[in-house]
Amino acid sequence: MKAVICVRHGPPDALEIQDLPDPVPESGEVVVEVSAIGLNFFDTLIIRDLYQVKPALPFSPGAEFAGHVAALGEGVTGFAVGERVCGYVTHGAAREKVVVEARFLARVPDDLDLVKAAGLIVTYGTSLYALRERGNLKAGESLAVLGASGGVGLAAVEIGRIMGARILACASSAEKVAFAKAHGADEGFDYAQGDLKGALKAFGGPKGLDVVYDPVGGDMAEQALRALGSLGRFLVVGFAAGEIPKIPLNLLLLKNCDARGVAFGTVARSDPAWLAGVVAELMEHARTGRISAHVDKTFPLERCVDALGEIAGRRVKGKVVLTTGR
Structure with a gap:
């Protein structure tokens, strides 16, 4: 799978696109084939080591994503392979497949676009x-x-x-x-x-x-x-x-x-049940049109540098989302 990787702290153009092995879920985890990744202002900071969350190198930016369940780890119930989902991971979403604890996933209604769903949570x-x-x-x-x-x-x-x-x-x-x-x-x-x-x-x-x-x-x-x-x-x-x-x-x-x-982020990471309730509420608002979930621009995964540049340059109205074509 392709992934956007921060191998050293620096501006967006220091990011690399690498081919990595597909992830394998452990107990309680789910592998999601990612269709879209929501980017946020803090992604421009985390890659420069200027954010309060400081993941070890190397890592991928991107805290939220949407796609389809690709594999289930031992003990996971409530999700099925092929199901449409979105999730929150703090960092690590800018790749074609993501492994995440099942408790940080939520279903995406059939009538809600995955690109919009990817930009809702944060x-x-x-x-x-x-x-x-x-x-x-x-x-x-x-x-x-x-x-x-x-x-x-x-x-x-x-x-x-x-x-x-x-x-x-x-x-x-x-x-x-x-x-x-x-x-x-x-x-x-x-x-x-x-x-x-x-x-x-x-x-x-x-x-x-x-x-x-x-x-x-x-x-x-x-x-x-x-x-x-x-x-x-x-x-x-x-x-x-x-x-x-x-x-x-x-x-x-x-x-x-x-x-x-x-x-x-602090509350979301510490209380997944609370997060699930919030995401379900937001999904309902989005599918009924009470919120726009406006996506200003989309970029293919390989152009993550350009997408982060738009955010850093404050040229965005609403969200910027990466897409994988999956």
């Missing part, structure tokens, strides 16, 4: 966990989403819409803002307009914003935090801007608000 799972379990978002509350046209940002807009929030989508161009509004945001703000804090305050009104969803970080984080109202929740999702902000903690005291970390 972005929408993160946003659902962030807004519902960490942010306690309620219907009618105000939600500002930074980086609203990217993978997790778009997911936050769509999940926020399902939850009944009023949503301000913030993005780096008028085109990206329009895209986020077309997917459910009530209003939009283009960073090029200048006064982000002013726009957030205006959207929040006299009581301030209820929730900020921030996968961007950098100098935008403090501006967004300052727009929160009393009992507001600032959700720390990631640092796509490349800079981890240093937030003055006195703001939390003065504004009587919270900053809350969102570590979807």
Whole structure:
């Protein structure tokens, strides 16, 4: 089988395509013939050894995938060879066959495209966990989403819409803002307009914003935090801007608000039963059209370098997915 391999830490063009033996499942494991692999911003970090998860070399990037069951290990029940599935592995999915513990797999409905299924788990799972379990978002509350046209940002807009929030989508161009509004945001703000804090305050009104969803970080984080109202929740999702902000903690005291970390991967790895419930919920949302599971671009597995370059260059609206032709 072909696999994308990180043999040394570095930029995407340091990745190699190698031929590897097909995996054999051990007890409790399943081999999946992979059709599609969802890529995420953290894949651009993990290959450079800049991510909190640090797999031993060599490894494949890619945390989520969809395909068909190819083989079952001893003791595996509930799955059959040929069945359509998707799964979560943190890293290692960018290859034609993946071996994974059965508890990290879920069935894909027949009426849901495998390419869409491959890009659902991380972005929408993160946003659902962030807004519902960490942010306690309620219907009618105000939600500002930074980086609203990217993978997790778009997911936050769509999940926020399902939850009944009023949503301000913030993005780096008028085109990206329009895209986020077309997917459910009530209003939009283009960073090029200048006064982000002013726009957030205006959207929040006299009581301030209820929730900020921030996968961007950098100098935008403090501006967004300052727009929160009393009992507001600032959700720390990631640092796509490349800079981890240093937030003055006195703001939390003065504004009587919270900053809350969102570590979807930590929860998913530690509680597969919880993950299975989340994935089943997201699959139902996708097949009924409540979320778009929008895939902006697909690339063949052999062009993983180009796909990661699109993500690193922030040229993506929604997801980038690799395909194997299987």
